[in-house]
Amino acid sequence: MLDPLNGSVAGSAPQPSASAPPSLGELGRSDFLRLLIAQLEHQDPLQPARDREFVAELATFSSLEQLIGVNQNLRQLALAQATLVNAQALNLIGKEALVESGDTIEVRRGLPSRLVYALPRPAARATLTILRPDGSPLRVFELERTPGGRFVLPWDGTDADGRPVPDGSYRFEVHATDLQGEPMALALFQALPIDGVQFGAEGVTLVSGTQEIPFDRIVEIRAESGAQD
Numbered sequence: 001m002l003d004p005l006n007g008s009v010a011g012s013a014p015q016p017s018a019s020a021p022p023s024l025g026e027l028g029r030s031d032f033l034r035l036l037i038a039q040l041e042h043q044d045p046l047q048p049a050r051d052r053e054f055v056a057e058l059a060t061f062s063s064l065e066q067l068i069g070v071n072q073n074l075r076q077l078a079l080a081q082a083t084l085v086n087a088q089a090l091n092l093i094g095k096e097a098l099v100e101s102g103d104t105i106e107v108r109r110g111l112p113s114r115l116v117y118a119l120p121r122p123a124a125r126a127t128l129t130i131l132r133p134d135g136s137p138l139r140v141f142e143l144e145r146t147p148g149g150r151f152v153l154p155w156d157g158t159d160a161d162g163r164p165v166p167d168g169s170y171r172f173e174v175h176a177t178d179l180q181g182e183p184m185a186l187a188l189f190q191a192l193p194i195d196g197v198q199f200g201a202e203g204v205t206l207v208s209g210t211q212e213i214p215f216d217r218i219v220e221i222r223a224e225s226g227a228q229d
Contacts, residue, residue: 092194097206098220099213101188104169105130107157108209112170114191115153119176122146123184126176128153138165143176143186150189189219 098116106113119126126143138159144151158164176184192208199205206213 092206092221093196095194096222097192097194097208097213097218098189098222099192099217100219101190103173104171105155105190106169106209106211107165107167109167110157110164112155112157115155115172116150116189116191117143117153117174118150118187118189119144119147120184120187122179123176124179124181126174126184126186128172128174130155130170130172132170138170143174150187152191191222 101115105115115128117128123143123145126145128141128143129137130139130141132138139155140160141153141155143153174186174188176186178184192211192213194206194208194213196207197204198207198212204215206215206218
């Protein structure tokens with residue numbers, strides 16, 4: 001479990017409790033009291049501490065007590081929030097994450113990841129080409145040309161001759177032009193099944209097969225796999 005106050009992972013190393021003694025170089029309440037008592041015991045009887053000085057030192061001690069209490073409460077609150085976030089992340093296993101796609105699509109057990117795309121405006125032409133490892137075309141798709149919603153690439157994991165392709169990652173290229181003939185970028189996403197949750201120093205990461213999915217790449221969480229816009 002991630003401790004947001006220090007960026008460490010619970011279970012990987014002993015964590016200090018809220019009442020743990022301060023580290024070297026820090027002044028705790030016990031140290032402050034010992035210094036205050038030592039000052040009173042060794043003060044010059046002919047020049048005792050003035051009332052205002054003593055009151056100021058007591059006020060300093062009171063502020064220290066309050067700051068220690070606030071720090072302990074904040075740490076407990078942060079740990080409680082981290083526990084809640086981690087527990088909620090576990091509930092995502094078995095669901096499907098729509099994530100921002102790069103330029104690769106993965107085939108596992110003969111089935112490709114579902115590639116989802118969206119057009120910002122009408123297109124005169126839009127094609128997506130899946131490439132072999134040597135860079136030659138494996139399969140070419142003519143894409144939907146009208147905007148409005150997201151569309152799923154209808155690839156079943158076969159090449160142009162209908163033969164299943166080996167498992168692995170395949171690079172793809174997208175070329176689209178608008179009605180004025182200008183190049184147009186498509187929004188591309190992958191719909192990935194969530195197989196697990198990983199807790200690390202960088203935070204919570206979802207796992208799909210061999211891929212790690214940071215939360216900042218997630219666009220949408222779907223309750224059921226196979227849903228289509």
